[in-house]
Amino acid sequence: MRPKVxxxxxxxxxxxxENGGWGAALANHFRCTADVVLRGYSxxxxxxxxxxxxxxxxxxxxxAGSPPLAVTVFF
Numbered sequence: 001m002r003p004k005v006x007x008x009x010x011x012x013x014x015x016x017x018e019n020g021g022w023g024a025a026l027a028n029h030f031r032c033t034a035d036v037v038l039r040g041y042s043x044x045x046x047x048x049x050x051x052x053x054x055x056x057x058x059x060x061x062x063x064a065g066s067p068p069l070a071v072t073v074f075f
């Protein structure tokens with residue numbers, strides 16, 4: 001199983017995979033070594049993000065096994 005890099009944040013994170021975005025650049029950089037997983041939620045703030053942190057952003061079945069290579073949090 002390939003290591004994962006999680007991008008967790010608001011609309012800036014959500015749209016980071018647009019043409020020339022920082023998420024797309026990161027995915028391109030890690031293309032041979034890790035999967036970049038987008039968890040961007042437009043309109044969310046820190047309070048709302050804490051409510052979904054365990055269930056939607058990082059579900060246990062997806063994070064089982066090895067820990068993530070990296071996690072970004074941007075709100």
